[in-house]
Amino acid sequence: MVRETWATRVGFILAAVGSAVGLGNIWRFPFVTGQEGGSAFLLVYLLFIALIGFPAILVEFVIGRRTKLNPVGALRELGSGLWNHVGWLFVITGFVILSYYSVVAGWFLRYTLIGITDGYAAGAASPEAAGALFGSVATGLDSLLFHAIFMAIVIGIIAAGVRSGIEIAVKVMVPAIVVLLVGLAAYGFTLDASTEAYAYYLSPDFGVILENWTSILPAAAGQAFFTLSLGMGVMITYASYLGEDRNLAEDAGVIVGLDTLIAVVVGFVVFPFLFAAGLSPGDGGAGEIFVSLTVAFTEIPAGRFIGVVFFGMVGIAALSSAISILEVVTSYLIDERDLDRVPAAASIGVAIFLLGIPVTIDLVFLDLLDKFADDVLLVLGALLLSVFVGWVVPELARDELEKGIGDLGRLGTAWIWIVRIPIIAVVFISLYLGVVEYVDFLTDDFAAWLAAR
Numbered sequence: 001m002v003r004e005t006w007a008t009r010v011g012f013i014l015a016a017v018g019s020a021v022g023l024g025n026i027w028r029f030p031f032v033t034g035q036e037g038g039s040a041f042l043l044v045y046l047l048f049i050a051l052i053g054f055p056a057i058l059v060e061f062v063i064g065r066r067t068k069l070n071p072v073g074a075l076r077e078l079g080s081g082l083w084n085h086v087g088w089l090f091v092i093t094g095f096v097i098l099s100y101y102s103v104v105a106g107w108f109l110r111y112t113l114i115g116i117t118d119g120y121a122a123g124a125a126s127p128e129a130a131g132a133l134f135g136s137v138a139t140g141l142d143s144l145l146f147h148a149i150f151m152a153i154v155i156g157i158i159a160a161g162v163r164s165g166i167e168i169a170v171k172v173m174v175p176a177i178v179v180l181l182v183g184l185a186a187y188g189f190t191l192d193a194s195t196e197a198y199a200y201y202l203s204p205d206f207g208v209i210l211e212n213w214t215s216i217l218p219a220a221a222g223q224a225f226f227t228l229s230l231g232m233g234v235m236i237t238y239a240s241y242l243g244e245d246r247n248l249a250e251d252a253g254v255i256v257g258l259d260t261l262i263a264v265v266v267g268f269v270v271f272p273f274l275f276a277a278g279l280s281p282g283d284g285g286a287g288e289i290f291v292s293l294t295v296a297f298t299e300i301p302a303g304r305f306i307g308v309v310f311f312g313m314v315g316i317a318a319l320s321s322a323i324s325i326l327e328v329v330t331s332y333l334i335d336e337r338d339l340d341r342v343p344a345a346a347s348i349g350v351a352i353f354l355l356g357i358p359v360t361i362d363l364v365f366l367d368l369l370d371k372f373a374d375d376v377l378l379v380l381g382a383l384l385l386s387v388f389v390g391w392v393v394p395e396l397a398r399d400e401l402e403k404g405i406g407d408l409g410r411l412g413t414a415w416i417w418i419v420r421i422p423i424i425a426v427v428f429i430s431l432y433l434g435v436v437e438y439v440d441f442l443t444d445d446f447a448a449w450l451a452a453r
C-alpha cells in the first residue's frame, strides 16, 4: 500500500495548527491562567512556548519526516534497544487523552445546542442554577450521548484518509475558528468591562511567580506541550506525511505563532465576558468556563447568539485536535499491523469511546486522566524525545532539519544544545514536580473520593 501524503503545504500547516488549537487554548488555558495567578502565568507560559515549545516541535518534525512512519515505527527505525519500545508510550497517551477530550468536547456541542433551542437563561438565574445545568450536561446520559456523537465524527474524518479526511476538514475548520474568534474578541472589546479585564490579563505580578513557581512551572510546561500537541507523536505523524523537503523551521514558526496568538486572543474573549457579568476568574476548574459563561451570556447584549457562536467555535476547535490524536493511533495500526484505515480508525475509536465512559459518570475521572496525561505522560514523552534527538541521533536530526533550509552552521549546533541541556533540564524538573502533584492528588482528593464511596 502506498503511504498517503498531504496534497499541499498549506494542508500540512493547517492540520498542525488545527491539532494545536483546541480545548487546550480555549477551555484549559483560561482556567489554568486563573488558577495560577493570571498574567504571571501568561508570562512564564509565553517564555516556555518560545524557548521550549519551538525547538521541541522541530524534534518531532525531523523524526517524522525522516522516517515517514508512525511514532512507534519511527523510533524503532532510528533507535535500538529500549527505544524500540518507547513509541508505545505515545499510543497509550493518545488513548488516554482522547478518551476524556471527547467527553469535554461533547459538553461544548451540548451547550451550543442548548443556546439554539432554549437559550442560557434557565441556567443563569443564579450561580447554583448554572452549576446544576453544568452538572446535567457533564454527567449522565446526555454526556454519554454527546461523547458518542463527537467520537463518531472523529472516526468518520480519520476513516476518510489524510487528504480526503483530515486535509479537507482542516481547510474548512481552521479558517472558521480564526474568523469566529476574531469576531468574538472584537465584540469583547465593545463591552464596558473590557478595560478591567485587560488589566487583569496583562499586568504580571512578579511576586506571584516567585512565590508559586513550584506549581507555575509544571503547569506552564504541561500547558505548553499540551497546546502544541507535543509529547505524544502527533507532530511526528503529521510530518511523516510530508512528501517533499520543505523548510521545517519556517513551518514550525507559523504553527507555534498561530497557536500562541489564538491562545492569547482567547484571553481577550473570555476575560471581558467574565468581568462583564461581574465575575472574576477564580479557580473553579474544569466546569468554570461553562458555569460562568452561561451567566455571562445572559447578561451581555446579544448573549444568546454570542454564546452559540462561542461554544460552537470551541466544538470545531476540539474536533480539529481530536482527529490528530486518533490519527496517531490509526497510523500505528496501518503501518505496523497492516490494518486497513477504516477498520483501524473504527476499532480504536470505539475503544477510546469506552475508556471515556467513566468520565461521563463522575468528574473525578476527568482529573484522574487529565492530570496524569498532561502533567506526567506528555511531559515524559517530550523528555524521551528530547533525549533521543539531543543525545542519540543528533547528527541525523540536524541533517534532516537542514534539508529544505540549507547549512544551518551555528544555528544547527545551537538547536541541538538547546535540546540537550535546557529543554531536558526544564522538562525533567517539570516531570518531577508533575509526578509529585499527581501523587498528591491521588493520596488526597482521589483518596477522599474513594473513601466517600
Ligand code: PFF
Pocket (backbone or CB within 6 Å): 019, 020, 021, 022, 023, 024, 025, 097, 225, 226, 227, 228, 229, 230, 232, 233, 234, 321, 322, 324, 325
Ligand atoms: N493541542 C490540543 C489542544 O490544545 O487542545 C490538545 C492535544 C492534541 C494535545 C493532540 C495533545 C495532542 F497530542
